[in-house]
Amino acid sequence: MRITRQGVLDTVQDLGRYGYQYLGINCNGAMDKFSMQLANTLLGKDLNSPVFEIHFPASQFLFEKETIICITGGDFLPTINDHAIPLDRPVAVCKKSILKFEKLQTGSRCYLSIFNEMKLDKWMNSYSTNLKSGTGGFMGRNLLKNDVILFQNGLNISTLLHERDHVVFPWKANDVVDTRNEIEFLIGSEWHWLTRDVQDTFQEHWFQITNEADRMGYQLAGPTLECRNSEQLISSAVSFGTVQLLPNGQLIILMADHQTAGGYPRVAQIISAHLSILGQKKPNDVIKFKMTSLVEAEKKIVSQKKYLLQLQIACKFKMEEFLHAHL
Amino acid sequence: MNAYQPYSIFPLGDSALTIDFGNIISKDINKKVLQLFHHLKAVADKNIVDLVPAYSSLTVYYDVAFLHHSEKTAFDAITEILEEWLSRTLNLPEKQNKHFDIPVCYSKKFGIDMNHLSEQNYLTIEEIIQIHTSKIYKVYMLGFLPGFTYMGEVDHRISIERKPVPVKVPPGAVGIAGRQTGIYPLESPGGWQIIGRTPTKVFRKENKCPVLFYPGDDVKFHSISEDEFENYQAGRT
Numbered sequence: 001m002r003i004t005r006q007g008v009l010d011t012v013q014d015l016g017r018y019g020y021q022y023l024g025i026n027c028n029g030a031m032d033k034f035s036m037q038l039a040n041t042l043l044g045k046d047l048n049s050p051v052f053e054i055h056f057p058a059s060q061f062l063f064e065k066e067t068i069i070c071i072t073g074g075d076f077l078p079t080i081n082d083h084a085i086p087l088d089r090p091v092a093v094c095k096k097s098i099l100k101f102e103k104l105q106t107g108s109r110c111y112l113s114i115f116n117e118m119k120l121d122k123w124m125n126s127y128s129t130n131l132k133s134g135t136g137g138f139m140g141r142n143l144l145k146n147d148v149i150l151f152q153n154g155l156n157i158s159t160l161l162h163e164r165d166h167v168v169f170p171w172k173a174n175d176v177v178d179t180r181n182e183i184e185f186l187i188g189s190e191w192h193w194l195t196r197d198v199q200d201t202f203q204e205h206w207f208q209i210t211n212e213a214d215r216m217g218y219q220l221a222g223p224t225l226e227c228r229n230s231e232q233l234i235s236s237a238v239s240f241g242t243v244q245l246l247p248n249g250q251l252i253i254l255m256a257d258h259q260t261a262g263g264y265p266r267v268a269q270i271i272s273a274h275l276s277i278l279g280q281k282k283p284n285d286v287i288k289f290k291m292t293s294l295v296e297a298e299k300k301i302v303s304q305k306k307y308l309l310q311l312q313i314a315c316k317f318k319m320e321e322f323l324h325a326h327l
Numbered sequence: 328m329n330a331y332q333p334y335s336i337f338p339l340g341d342s343a344l345t346i347d348f349g350n351i352i353s354k355d356i357n358k359k360v361l362q363l364f365h366h367l368k369a370v371a372d373k374n375i376v377d378l379v380p381a382y383s384s385l386t387v388y389y390d391v392a393f394l395h396h397s398e399k400t401a402f403d404a405i406t407e408i409l410e411e412w413l414s415r416t417l418n419l420p421e422k423q424n425k426h427f428d429i430p431v432c433y434s435k436k437f438g439i440d441m442n443h444l445s446e447q448n449y450l451t452i453e454e455i456i457q458i459h460t461s462k463i464y465k466v467y468m469l470g471f472l473p474g475f476t477y478m479g480e481v482d483h484r485i486s487i488e489r490k491p492v493p494v495k496v497p498p499g500a501v502g503i504a505g506r507q508t509g510i511y512p513l514e515s516p517g518g519w520q521i522i523g524r525t526p527t528k529v530f531r532k533e534n535k536c537p538v539l540f541y542p543g544d545d546v547k548f549h550s551i552s553e554d555e556f557e558n559y560q561a562g563r564t
Contacts, residue, residue, distance in 0.1 A: 002438060018376050018377040018388065019376075019377055021377050021379045021539045022364065022378060022380055022469060022542060023469050023474065023510075023537075023541070024378055024470045024471060024472055024473050024474055024475045024538070025467035025473040025474075025537075025538075026473070027377075033431055064393060066376055087434035123532070126425035130473070132472060132473065132513060132515070133472075133473045133512075133513055133530065133532055133537075134532060135532045135537075141530070172407065186338065186340055186341060188339075188408075189337045189339070189345065189347075231350065232409065233350060234350055234351070234352055234371055234381070234382045234383065235381055235385030235470060236345060236347070236381040236382070236383075236386065237339065237343070237345060237379040237381055237383040237384070237476065238339075239340060239342075239343055239386075241389070242339070242340070243341055249430060257471060259381060259471050259472075260469075260470045260471070261379070261381055261468065261470030261471065266339070269338075269341070270340070271341050272339070272340065272342050272391070274339050274449070293336060294399055294400055294402055296476075297340075298341055298391050298395055298402070300401055301342070301391045301392060301395075302391065302392050302395050305392040306392075
């Protein structure tokens with residue numbers, strides 16, 4: 001496949017790079033891991049297969065060979081040869097097809113999974129692109145015009161396509177997009193550095209995502225929060241979803257490309273199951289923090305994982321059956 | 328882990344926890360952190376996803392779905408496993424730390440903040456170089472960037488606050504922030520006061536081990552001229 005127009009920031013991502021944070025090598029990985037896994041799931045692929053994380057304005061893709069694709073996450077009105085195609089559903093496309101993204105409707109990132117195995121760079125156990133060090137994914141960088149991504153294996157689906165330029169598969173995921181604005185959190189290790197009043201403000205006010213919002217973190221605008229402790233923290237680990245209080249009294253939420261360690265007070269931590277919702281927010285969106293318990297947060301992780309695994313098994317079976325019947 | 332070191336464990340969200348030995352920089356505590364880190368790394372418990380040692384803490388990322396059972400939270404389950412290790416006297420073989428002699432060119436061309444440090448701390452540039460090169464530094468931890476080292480502690484005479492606004496620094500830039508010193512592995516915005524640059528590559532993405540320094544290593548700097556710097560870069564590093 002070939003990139004025929006460059007997008008603003010389209011990279012290869014998977015579930016992230018773990019095991020090397022002690023060397024300062026950060027995790028990276030998809031901003032909306034639920035949608036990233038869903039795209040793989042619907043094609044019956046392994047949950048951790050590398051996908052393209054696409055921002056708007058998006059790249060334009062030319063499929064030189066026929067394949068099956070699935071797009072999830074934000075709705076950028078995807079089209080194949082100018083015909084709208086659905087999200088959350090596998091679509092077979094003929095050779096010489098052009099995939100475009102017309103308009104940003106909802107969300108801020110979409111995920112493109114390809115049925116064929118692609119020739120990509122695995123670095124330190126992950127395909128996720130590490131932009132800082134120029135490693136992993138596709139040449140360690142975002143996709144540029146004229147990039148060619150090779151498929152490892154061929155796929156003959158001409159009987160299935162039967163002269164049509166694309167075919168939408170019969171199965172899909174329903175009601176998978178969660179656009180809530182109330183994001184659940186657990187208290188951070190420096191939560192008690194905030195006075196009771198400030199803790200209330202944190203939970204009662206709406207915070208706006210500023211223009212300083214990217215894969216590394218979202219800076220928020222809201223009431224200035226004061227810290228009653230001025231002790232300097234020495235650096236220790238931070239993670240995706242850590243909410244830090246900056247010296248100016250504003251908050252930053254660390255996202256997928258966060259540093260491995262930091263020294264600002266960690267007042268809260270977004271629950272893992274809600275990181276994907278946050279990953280679809282964009283500048284000017286407003287959010288509110290809602291406290292929850294560790295027990296509830298864990299339950300949500302487990303049920304999300306269960307949902308994806310069950311769907312993956314079902315889709316893998318359906319895919320085999322469908323391809324067998326049509327080829 | 329011979330002598331008992333008081334610690335506290337707190338959750339870092341729902342998928343990681345931090346074992347904290349206090350908000351202090353100490354060689355002894357850092358050594359304990361690294362002993363525990365190497366031990367857990369060697370044990371290779373399937374429940375553990377990642378281990379992140381810092382100055383005086385060890386953060387453990389764990390697999391919630393794998394550990395979760397109805398009667399107990401994953402957090403409680405992993406805490407029990409870790410407390411078991413923490414309560415034992417781990418007679419660990421001393422991890423063989425490496426020692427590095429790193430060349431640094433402290434010239435005006437590379438030490439862009441040398442004048443600032445000289446004025447702030449009433450030292451001549453020669454004195455700063457003499458002080459910075461006279462000590463063996465401990466690599467306490469890595470973070471911020473792939474391969475970025477937090478080393479310490481520099482003599483209090485050359486200690487200086489970081490910059491209010493980060494500026495772009497080249498790979499190999501050697502900086503000071505408070506009592507810490509470190510080398511930027513990649514071009515990056517940086518807030519540390521830059522006193523020189525090393526021609527030694529501390530990060531090579533093509534290597535199997537892309538990072539030169541590991542936590543616990545010892546580093547000593549020695550001063551080189553601009554000509555020597557160019558020679559290093561041209562061929563032999």
